[in-house]
Amino acid sequence: MRDAADAEPVVFILDCDNTLLDNDALKADLDAQIHALLGDARAEQFWRVYEEVRLATGTVDFPLTLERFRPILGDDPLLECVHAIIFDYPFASRLYPDTLATLRHLQTIGSPVIVSDGDIVYQPLKIARSGLAAAVDEQVAIYIHKEAHLDEIVARWSAPIYVMVDDKARILSATKARMPQRFVTVHIRQGHYGLDPHAYTPAPDLSLDAIGDLRHLSRDDLRRYLG
Numbered sequence: 001m002r003d004a005a006d007a008e009p010v011v012f013i014l015d016c017d018n019t020l021l022d023n024d025a026l027k028a029d030l031d032a033q034i035h036a037l038l039g040d041a042r043a044e045q046f047w048r049v050y051e052e053v054r055l056a057t058g059t060v061d062f063p064l065t066l067e068r069f070r071p072i073l074g075d076d077p078l079l080e081c082v083h084a085i086i087f088d089y090p091f092a093s094r095l096y097p098d099t100l101a102t103l104r105h106l107q108t109i110g111s112p113v114i115v116s117d118g119d120i121v122y123q124p125l126k127i128a129r130s131g132l133a134a135a136v137d138e139q140v141a142i143y144i145h146k147e148a149h150l151d152e153i154v155a156r157w158s159a160p161i162y163v164m165v166d167d168k169a170r171i172l173s174a175t176k177a178r179m180p181q182r183f184v185t186v187h188i189r190q191g192h193y194g195l196d197p198h199a200y201t202p203a204p205d206l207s208l209d210a211i212g213d214l215r216h217l218s219r220d221d222l223r224r225y226l227g
């Protein structure tokens with residue numbers, strides 16, 4: 001139920017990959033299909049290019065990976081097929097089972113928005129085609145490193161309190177260190193980053209097994225973690 005109308009607004013800053021959408025499973029699906037299409041040797045070349053691009057740009061970038069992989073395939077028309085595997089993926093099938101119900105719950109106590117790291121072509125397409133963009137009224141922003149853009153984020157969605165939800169404890173720690181009085185940080189232990197045992201300081205305010213667990217938290221539960 002929506003809290004009293006005069007309650008302070010809360011903005012939920014939600015990550016996409018491995019927070020709302022099972023990106024590890026998506027990538028495993030792509031890997032299996034690319035191996036089946038190209039064979040092991042060229043599939044491994046593809047993923048090497050993917051990692052080189054990720055290191056060079058600081059983010060996953062499939063459009064740039066395909067561009068750089070193109071000369072390796074020469075004139076082979078299989079490039080079109082690789083493109084189709086990646087871009088025509090059924091993204092909605094990889095939302096976590098409780099994702100949409102959780103977004104609806106968050107709308108009863110505040111405004112959920114999506115702030116994702118990623119490239120500016122594939123990542124917005126994934127967020128749109130998965131149904132996530134529509135579920136947050138198209139309130140979506142994409143950065144290379146979101147924690148470097150907190151001032152822009154709080155300027156775009158003005159509120160006294162923010163709840164940042166992410167599978168990467170490193171991002172939550174950097175955010176809490178910058179704005180301890182305004183951000184509550186919630187770690188979702190999903191995906192390979194979520195299970196990383198490295199301890200970041202400050203630790204997340206809350207740590208949950210799954211995105212659906214957010215449905216058990218009220219605005220008052222969250223407020224008590226503000227510095």
Ligand SMILES: [Mg+2]
Nearest residue numbers: 015017018167
């Ligand atoms: Mg993530």
